[in-house]
């Protein structure tokens with residue numbers, strides 16, 4: 380399985396998971412043309428696009444994807460947000476319900492806290508392994524420690540250390556409510572660390588309050604040396620594989 384990052388962060392989010400002949404798109408927050416270029420215009424292989432929530436850096440280009448005939452899937456809760464705010468109808472899935480098959484992928488949305496906005500993480504299964512995708516979450520409300528996660532696409536947005544202090548002396552929490560802080564991300568990685576874990580892409584880093592090198596180093600220290608910890612940036616391409624060769 381290959382994962383391509385078309386972009387990651389507040390300027391737009393889009394990832395493509397390619398397994399065999401099937402392509403699953405994650406988020407539609409980058410122009411459809413950029414996404415399609417990344418998958419060599421193999422539109423007919425796209426089995427769908429799953430989206431986390433209504434914010435424009437995640438679904439801002441939903442119209443374009445639909446014009447290409449790509450079906451966009453969300454939880455029922457996010458479906459109503461997108462219909463109200465953007466006037467587009469996604470295919471709503473029941474949260475926590477297993478066996479929603481999109482080609483060779485089976486996907487399960489689950490609620491994550493993101494301020495006042497409905498938002499979902501996704502558990503994605505294929506014959507090539509199990510992926511945990513979490514973005515725009517203050518923390519992960521579920522315990523995945525017994526679920527043999529193989530790969531993660533996990534937000535590591537900011538560190539408390541880099542938050543500026545405003546005039547009243549309090550840090551600007553309100554700006555960042557609903558995003559994974561470094562320590563929260565570390566606890567999540569520790570919880571899913573097992574012999575099954577192979578690779579974790581750190582996604583949605585904040586440009587102003589992040590530090591890719593430090594985040595990567597600190598998270599690498601939590602896992603075995605053969606677990607690949609990497610930063611998802613525009614154009615990053617990674618192979619997710621269960622065996623070393």
Ligand SMILES: [Zn+2]
Pocket residue numbers: 432434493515
């Ligand atoms: Zn958001």
